[in-house]
Amino acid sequence: MRVLIVSWEYPPVVVGGLGRHVHHLTTELAAQGHDIVVVTRRATGTDAVSHPTTDTRREGVRIIAAAEDPPEFEFGRDMMAWTLAMGHSLIRAALRSLGGQGDPAAGRPWEPDVVHAHDWLVAHPAIALAEFFDVPLVSTIHATEAGRHSGWVSGPTNRQVHSVEWWLAHESDSLITCSASMRDEVTQLFGPEISDVSVIHNGIDIRTWPFAPRPASSGRPPELLFAGRLEYEKGIQDLIAALPRIRRSHPGTTLTIAGDGTQQEWLLDEARRHRVAKSVRFLGALGHDDLVGLMHRCDAIVLPSRYEPFGIVALEAAATGIPLIVSTAGGLGEAVSDPTTGLTFSPGDVAGLADAVRTGLGDPAAAAVRARHARERLTVDFSWTEVAERTAAVYLAAKRRVRHPVGRPQIPERPLPERDPAQSV
Structure with missing residues (x-):
């Protein structure tokens, strides 16, 4: 199939896990014989003089x-405003390259x-391009604004993002989520009137995450x-809060935090408040x-x-052989x-977190x-070959629906009620 993939992240412009996901998916789809074109962007803060639009081919994509x-x-x-401007530039670049000059090769x-x-x-840009070419629109919802904010979408920006997510979901002819919990959330x-939602887990290339046996x-x-x-x-605040309890049964235990984000100063304050600041190291973003x-x-x-819509870090960690202790979120x-x-514990349960860690450390x-x-399971359930094959099946089954005008969404200002797990499909 000929597939036009629209993503705001694609190497070398990678903000988080989405960029890596799209890269692995597209290269595997190309390896399976599909004709893949990705429409993406140049780096933030550049311009057409320093970083002009490019049309290249790498790894078959x-x-x-x-x-x-x-x-x-x-x-x-x-x-x-930034998002709308980016979308406008993506539409123009796609139409100029595809509808005009076409494929140079x-x-x-x-x-x-x-x-x-x-x-x-x-x-x-995705809705506009699907309409222009009159083809089905498939959308992967990697996370939601309401989910990221514990159900709250009361702020102006939260409501704007939620309304765009709602519009994309209703315009899509088929939807993909990375977990059953995300399917329920979406x-x-x-x-319930949105199109069918397929659950396709994220994949991992275990060759890039070498395994080391535990001593x-x-x-x-x-x-x-x-x-x-x-x-x-x-x-992370829950892990810091649990650290004093963990150190009582396992003296000298330290916590190393790899990554960056908006909450680092607050987390430093939390470490001081719980009197474990000397036992917590913030390393910032690290290379592979x-x-x-x-x-x-x-x-x-x-x-x-x-x-956590999915938690790709858990797969990457499992590939390396490090024991996993995670919440059951999403x-x-x-x-x-x-x-x-x-080992698992309930989200936000500091005591349960501490007990799980102590259990893990107590029996190496x-x-x-x-x-x-965990490593063995990766090769069966989370290979990119499997992910790409299941995604291609969604493409093949998707049919462009007749479009009807839709009104504005009703946006709740309070968190939605918790789902009863017994009601999950």
Whole structure:
């Protein structure tokens, strides 16, 4: 199939896990024989003089990277204006390259069989391009604004983002989420009248995350690891709060935090408040090799997310052999099976977190067995070959629906009620 993928992240412009996901998905789809074109952007803060629009081919994928337009917008300060401007530049670059000059290698216009959007930031260009080419629109919802803010969408920007997500969901002819919990969340937030939602877990290339067996004993105080963005929903504050309890049964235990984000100063204050500041190290964002080295060295990785659509870090960690101790938030609860492949606790449960960590540290041999089982599961359930095949099946089944006008969404200003797990499909 000919697939036009629209993403605001694509290497070398990578903000988070979405960029890596789209890169792996597109290269695997191309390897399976599909004709893939990605429409993305150049780096933030550049312009058409320093970083003009490019049309290149790498790893079997054609990549159209649109230059940023001259108006001065900053993502953090002018998020919606910046997003709309980016969308406008993506549309123009795609139409100029595809509808005009076409594929330089083929010497003719290139038209997709399907458009695939990744998240709300590309809603406008993806909807416009699917309409222009009159083909089905498939959208992957990687997370939601309501989910990121514990159900609250009362602020002006929160409401704007939520309304764009709602619009993208209703315009899509098929939807993909990375976990069953995200499928339930999307259906609850955007209504039962949206198109079918397929659950396709994120994948991992285990070749880039080498496995190292766990030693029986390191002969030093335990070292815990957190890797990810320093944001409230990642629950790092709960891990810091649990550290004093962990250190009472396992003296000298330290916590190493790899990553950056908006909450670092607040987390530093939390470490001081709980009197563990000297036992917590903030390393900032690390390169791939340094992160792998940490995973090989530390005794366990703790991912205490309060909200987590999937949790790709859990897969990456499992590939390296580090024991997993994670919350059951969202996709983490689906990716890690307690007690077979890791240990789990309820989101926000500081006592449960401390108990899980103490259990893991108290029996290194059992932790090593769980780590081996976690690694073995990756090759079966989370390979990119499997992810790409299932995604291509969604493309093939998607049909462009008749469009009808839709009104503005009714946006709740209070958190939606908790779902009863017994009601999950």
